[in-house]
Amino acid sequence: MKDDFPQRLLRVSAASLLVLAALAGCDSRAPSTTDSTTTVSADTVTTQATEKVEWPVLNSAIKKDPAVEARVDDLLARMTLEEKIGQLVQPEIRHVTPEDIKQYHVGSVLNGGGSTPGANKYASLEDWVKLADSFYYASVDKSDGRIGIPVIWGTDAVHGLGNVIGATLFPHNIGLGATNNPELLKQIGWATAREIAATGLDWDFSPTVAVARDDRWGRTYESWSEDPQIVHAFAGKMVEGLQGTGGSDRLFTHEHVIATAKHFIGDGGTLNGVDRGETQGDEKVLRDIHGAGYFSAIESGVQVVMASFTSWEGTRMHGHKYLLTDVLKDRMGFDGLVVGDWSGHSFIPGCTALNCPQSLMAGLDIYMVPEPDWKELYKNLLAQAKTGELPMARVDDAVRRILRVKIRAGLFEKGAPSTRPLAGKKDVLGAPEHREVARQAVRESLVLLKNKNNLLPLARQQTVLVTGDGADNIGKQSGGWSVSWQGTGNTNADFPGATSIYAGINAVVEQAGGKTLLSDDGSFSEKPDVAIVVFGEDPYAEMQGDVGNMAYKPRDTSDWELLKKLRSQGIPVVSLFISGRPLWVNREINASDAFVAVWLPGTEGQGIADVIFRNAQGEINYDVKGRLSFSWPKRPEQTPLNRGDANYDPLFPYGYGLSYGDKDTLGDNLSEEGIQLAEALDxxxxxxxxxxxxxxxxxxxxxxxxxxxxxxxxxxxxxxxxxxxxxxxxxxxxxxxxxxxxxxxxxxxxxxxxxxxxxxxxxxxxxxxxxxxxxxxxxxxxxxxxxxxxxxxxxxxxxxxxxxxxxxxxxxxxxxxxxxxxxxxxxxxxxxxxxxxxxxxxxxxxxxxxxxxxxxxxxxxxxxxxxxx
The missing domain is CATH 2.60.120.430 (Galactose-binding lectin)
Known part of the structure; x- marks a missing residue:
């Protein structure tokens, strides 16, 4: 076991040391003069509620440009109130037409998870570009004295361009957190941005920079780690990959899109892990744990921050003026725009989805309003601005921020989506160089938890049985936000160009002269030399993924029975466990000779075979590099479970992971008593x-x-x-x-x-x-x-x-x-x-x-x- 995971995580810049000093509780105005490896753990966040909390003053890599500001001033001076209000409203593509864009001066649109042009799951790149063009031309129409401000379209590409058939899907964040490779995140951001650009879109609602503190949360897999250090290290790099590098000629080129750090703030820290719940902890916890990703994202120049559905100290984040305005904008210096999340403003007491001036006053700049009757929100905002209920200073500030982002991103110069260099390019979607980045990410994300008698890596020239419901199931290995919002209802045909885990294994074994046997139920006519069982959680996304405890399928023993059946026949068993969080799988680990957490690897299943098999010379092909960025529970009810907790007692601690050749003393006798608790639920x-x-x-x-x-x-x-x-x-x-x-x-x-x-x-x-x-x-x-x-x-x-x-x-x-x-x-x-x-x-x-x-x-x-x- 390698136990130096936290210490070898990253080398940080001098600017980031200021931020990490704040994470450690130091005065952000007293910078360190050394550039060294810095470790910040979750055990540094205890504080008295009365302690004054200083948020860091941050310096963005994208500096204020007088020319940009002058251009914003000119536009603002010429815009009508109707045009300004239109910039604040973001409808969903299912409920907006090009004529609406023109009539209501709509500044941005979005497509939700699984939402596609024409409601066609199989919409082509041409369909995406054509719809983007129609919105664009409507927005820049200057008839009747309109200013003609380009519309911007945002999409949830949280692990690759999940809404588009044929895109490269990378491992979800939980797997990437195990890679210990921040630079890899920059490559993933670059590849994702290129594929978004191929659709003609400009804006990614990513990265998620949540620090998940209770793994019952259904979005745990969207978090890189339970520890703010990893999240801080990765967030800025992902932003650089998506947007390009601030202060260089690689910023917002045709290969880049606008990034969004989300969800501000504390979405990973809710009570019992309930999605959209109350974030736990005082302000120092909020800063030191949940602020980490925003610090590096803002330093790297992220242009958008998305507000969270959560509340803190009883106030919903979409209406939290102190955090959205006083902290994020004024103290930390964020000069981009704040966008809402899927009618999140409607959760504010006294608000509805179509009437909520409170949210704009708190610091929201764009209302995400997916309701069919979104025009009522526009009309209400317009009326409230005319009566003075919404002061023009606040309206102008919001519009100023929106225009600033659009100008910085080059939207006024890029022209129609169809005229851009990558738009409609089929060879960009799922490009080999993108898939290679994803395959590397898969290799580096695997965490070996058990390796009895050094069973792994396997020789290639064997008869290998591959079984389990995840063996040849690309949808299952990709998880949520994959073609559909929840990742359900898909077949392998919905992932052209992708490789299932079985297909990757089969390619390696057959090339070496071995033989693979694919079986749904573990049956076989020829006894194999080894069995590889691929099983785990079925796809889910936000809200629908919340669970009550950490037991894996407590009432469904089919996977456990399959493992035991194979072992009883004298067949060595390798378990490849697909999951979006650590789970209590003691029974399944006991019934396995080797157990690998493969997380949600995405479309490039070949990366798993790269690691679990030896090369043609019989040597290690790729060692297992992954180390747990989340603590693994010893009991089903053991949550929250985070490094630095009092009485910290995980089965596998944060940072755990075997390399090939490490001595494994785990055995087959983990306690299985916890299942009674899970099965006894009322x-x-x-x-x-x-x-x-x-x-x-x-x-x-x-x-x-x-x-x-x-x-x-x-x-x-x-x-x-x-x-x-x-x-x-x-x-x-x-x-x-x-x-x-x-x-x-x-x-x-x-x-x-x-x-x-x-x-x-x-x-x-x-x-x-x-x-x-x-x-x-x-x-x-x-x-x-x-x-x-x-x-x-x-x-x-x-x-x-x-x-x-x-x-x-x-x-x-x-x-x-x-x-x-x-x-x-x-x-x-x-x-x-x-x-x-x-x-x-x-x-x-x-x-x-x-x-x-x-x-x-x-x-x-x-x-x-x-x-x-």
Missing amino acids: VLDLFNRRPIEPWQLEIIGYQNDRVPMASSTVTASSLKIQAVDRNEQEDARRVQWNGSGPGQVALSVGDRQDFIGYVKSDSALVFDIKVNAAPTVTTYLRLGCGSYCASDIDLTEKLKGFAGQDWQTVTVPLHCYPNSGANFGVTQPPEEFWTQVLQPFSLLTSGTLDVTFAQVRVVKGAGKDVACP
Whole structure:
């Protein structure tokens, strides 16, 4: 084991030493005179709440230019109030047209995760450029005396250009944090910027510079580390890669785009890791832990900072004047623009998505407003500016910042997107040189946690069994923000040019004269010399990735059983674990001879084979370089878990990682007792902002057309389902039946589940529902266990009673379900029925019906003394 990870992380510049001095609690105005390796750990942030906190004064690599400022002054003097307000509003491409851009003087647009031109998942580069052109030409139209300010389009390219088919997808940040290679981040930023430029876009909502402190957070994988030191080292380099180097001729060339440091501030430090929650800690914690990435990003010249959904000390960040204005802009000297996040301003008390002057007054410069009726926000802002509720000084300051960024980025000179050097260039998207950078990142991100008897690296000339549900699954290895927002609903065909983990292994083994066997379930006809099992978390993104504890699939033992089965046959087992966070996998580690955390490697699976196999001469091809940038839990409930904590007791500490040849004393006897805690949870979530593993959503039409919900909207013959917002983005599902015949929506699973324990615990099925239009014929709530095994409860009158009302919570005791064969003329013993549950929640009708549901769960004890529907 190598234990010098923190000490060898980086060499910092003299300017950065000022910032790191602030992180260590020193006066930022007393610079060190030495240029040396500097270590800052999470254990330096304890303080008394009354201590005065000095935020650092930062110097951006992009200096104020009098010529730019004069140009801004000239534009501001000639702009009408309507033109100024238009610069403050950022609609989503699904709800804005070129005519809207012109009429409302819109200054920027965005595409959300999975949003594409024409709502076409397979939109071509030409489609992206064509739409960008249409927005651009509308924005620069100078008819009727308009100034004609170029529009700017932002996109979430958080690990490569995830919304575009064929792009290079790099390892997510959690893997990059393990590489110990800040310079690699600069290369990744450069490659990402080039591929964004190929679409004609100008702006990346990246990098995420969160310091994730509770791994239950669903965005943990978007963080480089639990420790601010790594985040500080990487953030500035990523900004340089995306934008170019400030003060040089490599700034904002045709190969560069505008970068965004997000989410300001404290998004990785919320209570219990709940997305959009309350950030924990006093102001010194906020500065020393969560400020680290912003310090180096601002020094490197980042032009945009995105506000966080989170709150601190009871105030939402989109309305936090002290942090957005006093700290970020005034004290730290950030002179770029502050953009909101997906209607984040609507979370401010007294605000709605379409009316929130408080946010602009707090320091927000651009409202991200993805609602279809975004024009109402424009009208409200305009009226508030006319009455003086919004002072012109604040409006002008916001517009000044927006214009400054656009001028610095060269948007007034670049011309239409289609005229730019990289626009529409298919050879740029997924270019070999980009994929090589990604492949290097994969190699350097792998962390070897166990290597019994030095099993790894493997000889190439062997018969190798490759199995597990992640073996030949590029979507799973890429994770969230990959083609779709949550990374779900994709197949390998959606990643042209990419290499699955299996394909990488197969190329190495076959070239050397060995043999690979690909098997879904671990079966084989020829006994292999070694088995490589690829398994782990399924894709997820923000909100939908939040979990309650760190146990890996506590109720699903299929991966563990597969590992044990192979080992029982005398086959050495190598586990490649895909995950967006460290998880409690003691059972799986015990059942493995070698265990490698591969994180979310992205599209270049070949990088894994590069490391786990020897070269043609039988020597180490690439050593394992990755070291944990997150502490690995010893127990499922062990969170938060961070280096420097009191009573710090991880299974694998921050900085851990084996190299080839290191002695591994781990053994096969890690405690497995923690699983009882995870399995004893009182609530079994079936749908919580997304279907919870192993449950999947599907609809079934009258033509027996069964359609899994693989995208945000899917349609069958008699109904359709779409992801909609209730409290958060896409946290609910709306289902509409068209009356053409029987239609069913169901949460389903492939293998029958045993619910006896829930039945005996007075459990109930509990779900939230909003009836948009009442049922026209009988509607059933169904619990099914197969084609001829179902139990229905008539829900018609209850749903009619809910019509026109707000959200309602329905509680159905499990004992209320009638004999399972009622609809099919068969009977089944009650206990046998409850051991074969395939569809614990489904709605079925043949008429018209329009409902939205959320939060489907089975709750122990909730059915006691509750009347049946």
